[in-house]
Amino acid sequence: QQQVKQSPQSLIVQKGGISIINCAYENTAFDYFPWYQQFPGKGPALLIAIRPDVSEKKEGRFTISFNKSAKQFSLHIMDSQPGDSATYFCAASAMNRDDKIIFGKGTRLHILP
Amino acid sequence: GAGVSQSPRYKVAKRGQDVALRCDPISGHVSLFWYQQALGQGPEFLTYFQNEAQLDKSGLPSDRFFAERPEGSVSTLKIQRTQQEDSAVYLCASSLTRGHGYTFGSGTRLTVV
Numbered sequence: 001q002q003q004v005k006q007s008p009q010s011l012i013v014q015k016g017g018i019s020i021i022n023c024a025y026e027n028t029a030f031d032y033f034p035w036y037q038q039f040p041g042k043g044p045a046l047l048i049a050i051r052p053d054v055s056e057k058k059e060g061r062f063t064i065s066f067n068k069s070a071k072q073f074s075l076h077i078m079d080s081q082p083g084d085s086a087t088y089f090c091a092a093s094a095m096n097r098d099d100k101i102i103f104g105k106g107t108r109l110h111i112l113p
Numbered sequence: 114g115a116g117v118s119q120s121p122r123y124k125v126a127k128r129g130q131d132v133a134l135r136c137d138p139i140s141g142h143v144s145l146f147w148y149q150q151a152l153g154q155g156p157e158f159l160t161y162f163q164n165e166a167q168l169d170k171s172g173l174p175s176d177r178f179f180a181e182r183p184e185g186s187v188s189t190l191k192i193q194r195t196q197q198e199d200s201a202v203y204l205c206a207s208s209l210t211r212g213h214g215y216t217f218g219s220g221t222r223l224t225v226v
Contacts, residue, residue: 006155034214041219043219043220098161098168100158103155
């Protein structure tokens with residue numbers, strides 16, 4: 001059973017456009033929802049994270065929207081740039097129980113110059 | 114060091130050979146995690162240490178996989194009698210303590226031939 005479902009699998013966006021990646025989760029014990037960015041040959045790097053007591057978090061061009069009742073959250077990248085081309089992973093963890101982070105399968109994002 | 118360091122970066126092993134993968138976490142980080150990332154997939158949890166104690170090894174795929182962190186800093190993931198299905202990138206991550214985000218290393222790419 002996949003605990004964190006991510007879509008789309010791949011995404012192509014024009015430079016300056018908005019990139020949107022969606023995730024859904026099953027386990028209501030999850031209380032921490034990070035997004036990771038991974039470039040080829042590198043480990044994932046924490047981009048932005050949210051806890052379920054807020055519905056939105058913004059850091060620069062990156063925004064997480066969180067819908068607790070629907071058990072869904074999404075990443076929006078505004079003014080997408082070619083340097084944003086990478087694989088993005090949503091993830092979830094029950095921080096009040098353990099630190100194990102469950103990752104989605106990833107979205108390969110390509111920004112056209 | 115400034116980041117999580119993993120060695121070797123690449124390892125080619127003949128089927129049946131034993132391998133040892135090393136992780137140097139960020140100095141002072143209490144929590145250490147091992148993840149396995151198959152090609153085109155998200156990282157999957159293997160095991161978790163808090164200091165020298167292995168608190169969760171539920172993700173280890175078989176008894177051929179063994180991890181240790183004897184002094185609460187450097188960790189080694191050992192795979193005995195490697196099989197082709199063990200081919201993957203093995204990622205190590207550390208965090209200061211529970212509830213903090215992970216920092217990942219760049220991983221060790223293991224290829225079993």
